[in-house]
Amino acid sequence: MTDATSTPALPDHLSSDPRSPHHNAAVFEHDIGIRFNGKERFDVQEYCVSEGWVKVPAGKTVDRKGQPLLIKLKGTVEAFYR
Structure with a gap:
């Protein structure tokens, strides 16, 4: 697990597209995981x-x-952060 003080808080709305207003480069410096309906997804773009x-x-x-x-x-x- 990563230290909570060194990682920024995960936003409510996040996009992996750098052209999007919901893109946050500081968050993508860490490994992020998305659990959708109880299963981890690896193909989430937003x-x-x-x-x-x-x-x-x-x-x-x-x-x-x-x-x-x-x-x-x-x-x-x-x-979540992995």
Whole structure:
């Protein structure tokens, strides 16, 4: 486990896309885990704990700019440091 004083608090809404206003580079310096509906997910691109959703890639499909298409899944979301 990591020391709680050296890691920033996990935000309620976080995105791995640096273009997003919800991206926080300081949080990504540490290893983050997401548990969705009781199972750990490794493909989460964005999450919101209070609203209870995660965004994950929809297979290998990409948009016209080459970014993966994301689908929103609703359920119980828990974010934690590994």
